[in-house]
Amino acid sequence: MKKFKIWGSLLIISTFLVGCASNPEPETTTQESSVTETTETVFYFVRHGKTMFNTTNQVQGWADTPLTEVGVQGAQDLAKGLAEVPFSLAFSSDLGRAVSTANYILEEGERNQLTLQPLSGLREWNYGGYEGRDNSEMWQPIFEAQGLTFDDDWSQYAELTEKLSDADIANEIAKNDPTQTAETYAEIVKRSEEAMNEIITASEKAGGGNVLIVAHGSEIPTILEILVPGGYKGESIGNCSVTTVRIHDGEFTIEKIGDTSYLENGEKK
Numbered sequence: 194m195k196k197f198k199i200w201g202s203l204l205i206i207s208t209f210l211v212g213c214a215s216n217p218e219p220e221t222t223t224q225e226s227s228v229t230e231t232t233e234t235v236f237y238f239v240r241h242g243k244t245m246f247n248t249t250n251q252v253q254g255w256a257d258t259p260l261t262e263v264g265v266q267g268a269q270d271l272a273k274g275l276a277e278v279p280f281s282l283a284f285s286s287d288l289g290r291a292v293s294t295a296n297y298i299l300e301e302g303e304r305n306q307l308t309l310q311p312l313s314g315l316r317e318w319n320y321g322g323y324e325g326r327d328n329s330e331m332w333q334p335i336f337e338a339q340g341l342t343f344d345d346d347w348s349q350y351a352e353l354t355e356k357l358s359d360a361d362i363a364n365e366i367a368k369n370d371p372t373q374t375a376e377t378y379a380e381i382v383k384r385s386e387e388a389m390n391e392i393i394t395a396s397e398k399a400g401g402g403n404v405l406i407v408a409h410g411s412e413i414p415t416i417l418e419i420l421v422p423g424g425y426k427g428e429s430i431g432n433c434s435v436t437t438v439r440i441h442d443g444e445f446t447i448e449k450i451g452d453t454s455y456l457e458n459g460e461k462k
Contacts, residue, residue, distance in 0.1 A: 233401055234404060235438070237275070237278070237406065238416065240410055240436075241286075243432040245261055251325055255320070274455030275435075275459075280304065281401070283298075283304075283404075284310045284404070285309060286311065291408060312391065315409075315412060317408075318415075319374070321376070322371050331369075335357075359415060382415065385412065401440075421445050433453075433456050434453050
């Protein structure tokens with residue numbers, strides 16, 4: 194079976210190749226036999242529904258608040274929109290807001306056979322001492338350092354991301370955190386890679402198919418950068434949006450980022 198390395202040789206991902214021969218030849222460096230079949234997998238990354246801290250503009254990473262009424266309605270609408278998508282596996286962050294959103298999705302359609310698998314590696318970034326604080330306390334110093342102004346509408350966030358990468362932002366937060374407990378980008382990437390390796394291995398064993406992964410607004414872009422370096426360009430990933438990545442012949446392709454069509458379709462049902 195071929196393997197290839199991405200993200201600075203840290204993440205090793207198997208291509209989804211299944212030999213048809215009953216007595217396969219030993220692995221060589223030559224091209225795979227023409228009788229080898231490929232299995233396609235699509236990851237459906239879902240951001241959780243809107244929460245209390247999302248509503249009150251408070252920092253929410255590993256801190257966890259419940260879905261609001263709007264968040265519950267969004268999760269239910271998304272569940273209806275995804276009802277006809279057959280999932281072979283289901284994963285989520287182990288934080289309550291992600292688990293709740295995933296469970297709403299699994300309640301729709303013929304999914305009684307699926308068991309949700311929560312993974313701590315899919316958690317949102319850990320913002321350390323800023324957790325639960327007003328967003329401005331964490332973000333204003335970062336914006337000001339770039340000659341920008343932070344406001345509750347995030348009106349200059351696009352300008353910030355033109356100046357700073359996600360790695361820069363995470364490391365600035367960790368550096369500024371007075372408690373020095375916020376994660377660095379390297380720490381976020383390490384546990385995210387471990388989680389994705391577990392998911393990819395499970396997907397391979399399941400024979401591919403569609404895989405549900407419920408996570409968070411900063412964690413999903415981190416995973417996209419791991420799978421498809423440079424593929425994420427700062428697009429909005431709203432609550433209950435869907436981001437899809439297709440894996441075919443060992444190649445990862447981002448299909449849609451922050452797609453709200455499933456949510457909108459569910460609202461109509």
